[in-house]
Amino acid sequence: MSTRKLNQEVFGLWVNELIARQRVVGVQAKEERFIFGSLSKAEDLRLDYDVTLLPPKKYLLPQREHLMEFTAQGEYESRIEHEPFILFGVHPYDVIAISQLDAIFSAGQYDVHYMTRRRNATIVACDVQTVSAHVFASSMNTATVQDGFDLLLTKIGDDYLADARTEKGEELLAIVSGGVEPAKEDFAKREEVWRKNRESLRKHDLKCRPEELPALLAKSYDDPIWEEKARHCFSCGSCNLVCPTCYCFDVHDDMNWDLQTGTRTRACDACLLNEFAAVAGGHNFR
Amino acid sequence: MTGIANPVEIYNQLYAKSPDIETFEQAALTDASAATERTPPEDIYAPQAATLVQARPLTELETFYEIKLDSGLELGHEPGQFVEISVPGFGEAPISVSSSPTQRGTFQMVVRNVGNLTNALGKLVAGDRIGVRGPFGSEFPVHDVMKGKDILLICGGIGLVPVRSAINYVLDNREDYGHMTILYGAKTPADRIFADEQQDWSKRDRVSVLETVDDPDEGWQGHVGRITALLPLVLVVPENTIAVVCGPPVMYRFVLEELKKMGMSDDSIYLSLERRMKCGVGKCGHCQMNGVYVCQEGPVFQYSTIREVMEAI
Ligand SMILES: Cc1cc2nc3c(=O)[nH]c(=O)nc-3n(C[C@H](O)[C@H](O)[C@H](O)COP(=O)(O)OP(=O)(O)OC[C@H]3O[C@@H](n4cnc5c(N)ncnc54)[C@H](O)[C@@H]3O)c2cc1C
Ligand code: FES
Numbered sequence: 373m374s375t376r377k378l379n380q381e382v383f384g385l386w387v388n389e390l391i392a393r394q395r396v397v398g399v400q401a402k403e404e405r406f407i408f409g410s411l412s413k414a415e416d417l418r419l420d421y422d423v424t425l426l427p428p429k430k431y432l433l434p435q436r437e438h439l440m441e442f443t444a445q446g447e448y449e450s451r452i453e454h455e456p457f458i459l460f461g462v463h464p465y466d467v468i469a470i471s472q473l474d475a476i477f478s479a480g481q482y483d484v485h486y487m488t489r490r491r492n493a494t495i496v497a498c499d500v501q502t503v504s505a506h507v508f509a510s511s512m513n514t515a516t517v518q519d520g521f522d523l524l525l526t527k528i529g530d531d532y533l534a535d536a537r538t539e540k541g542e543e544l545l546a547i548v549s550g551g552v553e554p555a556k557e558d559f560a561k562r563e564e565v566w567r568k569n570r571e572s573l574r575k576h577d578l579k580c581r582p583e584e585l586p587a588l589l590a591k592s593y594d595d596p597i598w599e600e601k602a603r604h605c606f607s608c609g610s611c612n613l614v615c616p617t618c619y620c621f622d623v624h625d626d627m628n629w630d631l632q633t634g635t636r637t638r639a640c641d642a643c644l645l646n647e648f649a650a651v652a653g654g655h656n657f658r
Numbered sequence: 659m660t661g662i663a664n665p666v667e668i669y670n671q672l673y674a675k676s677p678d679i680e681t682f683e684q685a686a687l688t689d690a691s692a693a694t695e696r697t698p699p700e701d702i703y704a705p706q707a708a709t710l711v712q713a714r715p716l717t718e719l720e721t722f723y724e725i726k727l728d729s730g731l732e733l734g735h736e737p738g739q740f741v742e743i744s745v746p747g748f749g750e751a752p753i754s755v756s757s758s759p760t761q762r763g764t765f766q767m768v769v770r771n772v773g774n775l776t777n778a779l780g781k782l783v784a785g786d787r788i789g790v791r792g793p794f795g796s797e798f799p800v801h802d803v804m805k806g807k808d809i810l811l812i813c814g815g816i817g818l819v820p821v822r823s824a825i826n827y828v829l830d831n832r833e834d835y836g837h838m839t840i841l842y843g844a845k846t847p848a849d850r851i852f853a854d855e856q857q858d859w860s861k862r863d864r865v866s867v868l869e870t871v872d873d874p875d876e877g878w879q880g881h882v883g884r885i886t887a888l889l890p891l892v893l894v895v896p897e898n899t900i901a902v903v904c905g906p907p908v909m910y911r912f913v914l915e916e917l918k919k920m921g922m923s924d925d926s927i928y929l930s931l932e933r934r935m936k937c938g939v940g941k942c943g944h945c946q947m948n949g950v951y952v953c954q955e956g957p958v959f960q961y962s963t964i965r966e967v968m969e970a971i
Contacts (some may be wrong), residue, residue, distance in 0.1 A: 412663055439703050442746045446708070446787030450701040480954070481702045481939040508666045576666035580673045587679045590948075592672045593968055601663055611663070620943030623703075627747040634747050637702075643943060649934045652772040655907045657933065657947070657969050 373542060375535040376551030377558055383532050386548045387414035390458060393547070397431055398460035399424060411460065419461050419525065424505035427466050428459050432473060432489050435613070439485060439623065444632050451483060456492040458544070461525075464517035465509045467497045469616030471520040476619055485638075494540045497521035499565055503572050507549045509579035513572045528561040537610035609642030618642070688871050702939050705744045705789025709954035711764055713783055716851050719770050720816065724757075726764045727790065733765045735793035737800055737823035738930060738958040741767070744789030748778040751954070752935040755793060756819045768819045768851060794938040797956040798824040798902055798928060800831075808836040809902045810892065811933045812913055814843045814885055814905025818851060820930055820957075821904050829862055839892050840867045843885030843905070847871055847878045867891065885909065889916045896921035904930040910971050914961065924962035931957050931970070 378386060390396050391411055391621045398411040399421045406421035408428045442448045462470070470490075477486040497517060500509075509515045517524075519646040523541035533554055536542040546549075580588060622641040627634040641648065650656045666780045673679075712724035727733060733741070733755065740754045757766035771780045782788070798804070798821075809828060813821050821840075828835050840859060860867040868888045870881035872876070881888060887903070901922055903913050910929060917927055933945040933952040945952040947969045964970040 440701070442744075442789070444746050446705075446744070446746055446789055448705050448707075448744070448789055450704050452701070457939060477941065481941065483703075484701050485703070485940055497685060506664070511666055576664060577670075578666050579670045580677075580679075584673075584679050585669060587671065588676065591676050591679060595675070597668060597671060601668065605663075619941075621936070622942070622944075625747050625749045636749075640718055641944075643944070643946075648944065651907070651932055651934050652770070657907070 373536045373538075374545060375533060375554055376545055377528075377546055377554040378534055378548060378551045380530060382548065383633060384414040385550070387411075387417060387460075389547050390460075390544065394410070395455060395457040396460050397457055403425045405469065405608040408461075411493070417461065419498050419527070420501045421461070422500075422502040422506070423463075426614055427469060428462055429466075429469065429616050431457070431459055432493065433486055433619060433621075433640070436637055437485065439633050439638050440636045442625070442634055442636060443495075444634075448636070450484070454488060454492060456494070458494045460496045461498045461522065462495055463500055463509075464497065465512070465514035466616050467495065467520045467573040468514045470495065472617050473619055474520075491539050494523070494544060496541075496544070497524045499524070499526040499562075500569050500573060501527050503575070504552045505573075506575055508576040508578065510570050510572075510574035511576060512582045515573040516566045521632065526562045528558055528564050528565065531558075533562050568638045576590055605644075607644065607646065609645045612642035612644055613640060620648075666808045668800070693829075702941075703751075703791070703937070705791045708788055708790045710782055710784050710786050710788065716768060717849055719772075719849075720768050720851060721771070722766065722768050723779075724766050725788070725790065728930065729788075732759075732762065732809045733790075733793055735759055735765065735823075736797035737827045738798040738820055739793040739795050740764075740820070740938070740957065741790050741794065742935075743767075743769075743775075743779065744791070745775055745782070748775040750789075750791075750936070752794075753821075754820035754930075754937055754957075756822045758823050758829040758830060760827055768816060770816055781964070792938060795953055797955055798930075798958055799900070800824055800827050803926075804828075804900045805834050806836065808895060808898050809838045810841070810894060810899050810901040811839065811842045812885060812889075812901065812903045812905070814909045815845070815849070816851065817903075817905035817909075817930070818842055821902060822852060822855070824902065825859060829859070829865075832863060836898065837864045837866070839894075840865070841869075841885055841888045841892070842867070843870045843872070843888070843909075845871065846873045847875050852924035866892070869941070884912070886912050886916045889913075889920065894920055894922070896923065899926060901927045902930070907932065911953050914971070924965055925960055927961040929959050929961055929964075929971075931959060931964075933957070 396411040397408055397565045398417045399406050400409050400416045401418050406424045437483050440448050477483040503573050520536045524535045536545045552589045620641045621638045625634055625636050707728040708725050709728050714722050716722045740752050742750045744750045753758045753767050755765050756768050769776050769779055771777050811821050851929045856867050859865050870888055874882045935945045935953050936942040938953045940951045940954040947967050
């Protein structure tokens, strides 16, 4: 696999070339904040973002998606999205979150809707350039990442190091004209970016190791802290929606106007909503 | 938001209280690139077409259905498993299979009308078509653990529906099992289901059936009271008995206490648990009890394996 060094100009040309070839979803400014959205030109790309309003999850597990179409006679036909796209500028912690979603949707029973979209996605990861106010990625060992993406971009000085890690990443890199072979110092500069990010993406310091968290949570099931925190909670479910790893969903049918055909849709659901685990007879296990 | 819930701060507070914890062995994440290379098999959410052969009311609320897959294939279920039933335009619901796999060609279920989909299902008649996914979930251990043993079945309300699959399986393989005791509790005499079949079962070799109702009417001559009141009436050899419990959520704790008093060990008790379910295939999260997906590892659990699971009972 190869790595190239791209200066600003080459980088911009490359991104525009990618946009001309396939759909590119990248980070852009939205008023004072940042979002992932369809990119129409390289100038709109903001890889200096701190954090996005929503994680890139919505391009792999949309808030609503049609699973299938059906007829009133009970025939069901799956609808699967096949459009290839590039997810551009994903921070390391979001790359790791996507790997977790991949594990959930591919392990055991294979979710063809999610996995087809995932297979069609090329993930261009990007090392963090601006430290956000409340970041705790480093406490979770997610400040930097070494796999789960196709290509990694790291800003070193005014240039980018573009490091292809898969065939898909290699294909993107093959389109660049004007990139140069990086020198040893360039890799050293990247090491320095990684080292700094591991140090600075830690606005909140976790006192234990992340590996200890499952046991800690299991042990703290009856801790009064949950009641205390729940008093401030609006029970809106927004935290599930913005969480890069929450994947729970609900499924419902909509009949078309003809009353003969309809669509089955899945939509993000939230385990913190009251109804989530309720069953008939008014019983709720939560 | 950080004012409400800063996860790191919460973890730190908890850690301060219990600093000596063991580390869980974290399962390695599947490599995304490996996962992306797999060729996609069929859609796990796509139902197959089926036709109602029979639909008849059992009680005011419950309807009995017999269903045939349009493919002509057998459903291929085991006693205790469930299917996801689709009614076009009304979505999907998990419903237990009530017939034994020894009955070929069709399968049966009983549905209580409680809401959207179950209401729509209640309006369908023989010849109407529905969608079926499954069978899903774990089974009553008829193939191993129960063999050669006495069987004690404790069913509340429509809890009898899935257990009926095991009852008929045992009756069709009678020589493989010991004595079978069926305890059944309903709210009122009008709520009883499969009353004729219970009569038939009680006439079979080495089978006893005991029934009770919470609220009797004038004509009722049987037992009155909770299902736990029937337990002292049965003679159980704990070492040689496998118990199965299935009913409304409130029933389990009381029945388990009684079984313990009778000397039954937790690993010879099997529970069929109800949970909210949507996908049936371990993806949507609705049925989770902490780390356990009831649609995958359940609905039938050996009690000893979930005794310590929070929110299970
Ligand atoms: C493994 C399993 C086996 C079941 N077997 C049977 C059976 O044999 N016969 C039978 O009548 N019922 C059975 N149920 C319950 C049945 O699935 C629900 O009653 C049904 O989903 C309600 O759907 P609805 O659209 O009619 O109700 P809704 O209009 O969606 O809601 C009505 C009520 O049902 C509850 N509910 C909704 N969805 C579910 C759900 N998926 N699971 C449980 N409760 C739900 C809601 O909390 C609400 O109180 C089973 C459930 C499970 C998990
Ligand atoms: S029902 Fe969806 S995960 Fe169990």
